[in-house]
Amino acid sequence: MNESSAIFNDYVRLTNPEYIFNNQIFIKEIKGSNSLRKSEVMRLDAFSIFLVCRGEMHLNIDYLAYQLKKNMILTLIDLHITENINMSSDFMGYHILVSKDLLSESLRDVRSFPIPMEPMCTQPIKTISDNELKLLLGIIDRMVNYIKNENHVFQQNLVRSELNIFVFEIIAILVKNARATISKSDLNRKDKIIGEFIRLLLQNFKEKHKVSFYSNKLHITPEYLSKIMKVFSGKTVNKWICDALVAEAKILLRRPRVTVQQVADILNFSDQSSFSKFFKKHTGKSPLEYKNSLN
Numbered sequence: 001m002n003e004s005s006a007i008f009n010d011y012v013r014l015t016n017p018e019y020i021f022n023n024q025i026f027i028k029e030i031k032g033s034n035s036l037r038k039s040e041v042m043r044l045d046a047f048s049i050f051l052v053c054r055g056e057m058h059l060n061i062d063y064l065a066y067q068l069k070k071n072m073i074l075t076l077i078d079l080h081i082t083e084n085i086n087m088s089s090d091f092m093g094y095h096i097l098v099s100k101d102l103l104s105e106s107l108r109d110v111r112s113f114p115i116p117m118e119p120m121c122t123q124p125i126k127t128i129s130d131n132e133l134k135l136l137l138g139i140i141d142r143m144v145n146y147i148k149n150e151n152h153v154f155q156q157n158l159v160r161s162e163l164n165i166f167v168f169e170i171i172a173i174l175v176k177n178a179r180a181t182i183s184k185s186d187l188n189r190k191d192k193i194i195g196e197f198i199r200l201l202l203q204n205f206k207e208k209h210k211v212s213f214y215s216n217k218l219h220i221t222p223e224y225l226s227k228i229m230k231v232f233s234g235k236t237v238n239k240w241i242c243d244a245l246v247a248e249a250k251i252l253l254r255r256p257r258v259t260v261q262q263v264a265d266i267l268n269f270s271d272q273s274s275f276s277k278f279f280k281k282h283t284g285k286s287p288l289e290y291k292n293s294l295n
Helices: 005-016 099-107 130-148 157-185 189-204 211-218 221-235 237-255 259-266 270-284 289-294
Strands: 019-021 024-029 042-047 047-054 057-061 063-067 074-075 079-087 092-098 123-125
Touching: 005 024, 005 042, 005 057, 005 092, 005 211, 019 130, 042 237, 047 057, 047 130, 063 074, 079 237, 092 157, 092 237, 099 157, 123 157, 130 157, 157 289, 189 221, 189 237, 211 221, 211 237, 211 259, 221 237, 237 259, 237 270, 259 270, 259 289, 270 289
Parallel strands: none
Antiparallel strands: 019 024, 024 092, 042 079, 047 074, 047 092, 057 063, 057 079, 074 123
16 A cells, blocks of 8 residues: 555545545545544545634644635645634534545646745635635535536546536636735745645654754854744744654554554654654653554
């Protein structure tokens, strides 16, 4: 099983989406506060959309807290970690996940189009109009109907056609929003450092556990980097690194055939003992206790 398949299988087990198409499109209708397993860490290495129709949702994305309300859309592209999802009892919305390969096919016709996008890690949430919400919900409804109609001779073509329309409409919303934002002010230097640090962390945390690696890459001192991140998030850079390691460890430990020793190796700990001590310090459970609690 490749990495992408493992991620999607993990997502399906944790969220139980109502509609799945070719293991490339997943649509989860979220109703009420018990629709998702709230505390589980999920890695979403795909095009991911949270669309809010009613109520409120609180969640962490890449170890930062966000709040979504009615008429808000959250878009995630590339590798992201989500956890601590909580919803109001009246919540209603959708989570849509599209594989990178399928998204790449949908984007073929817009690759040459200049899309001004601010860093997803600092501003992934947009507010949309009632008409835009109605438009997106209509596309989702048609896509779901085609997914359910497995006997339709053109099912594959119709689902992909609706996905293309959905992706284009999402991009149009992001472009409109980004143009309005960029016309007001450019990102300041601290915003750029924050965005670049989070990007570096997501790419390197498995191998690089020291603050100096990230500060050197950003051409600033460890103290200055920690100060910026502390003001921005209330967490030191060390805490950011630890949170990333713990979240990844939990994801890996959920895989039945992955051993504690393998997790320690993947996360570049010197040995299983040091990894176990680290994990228990930050979770209150040993890796084996955590793994056994999942059964």
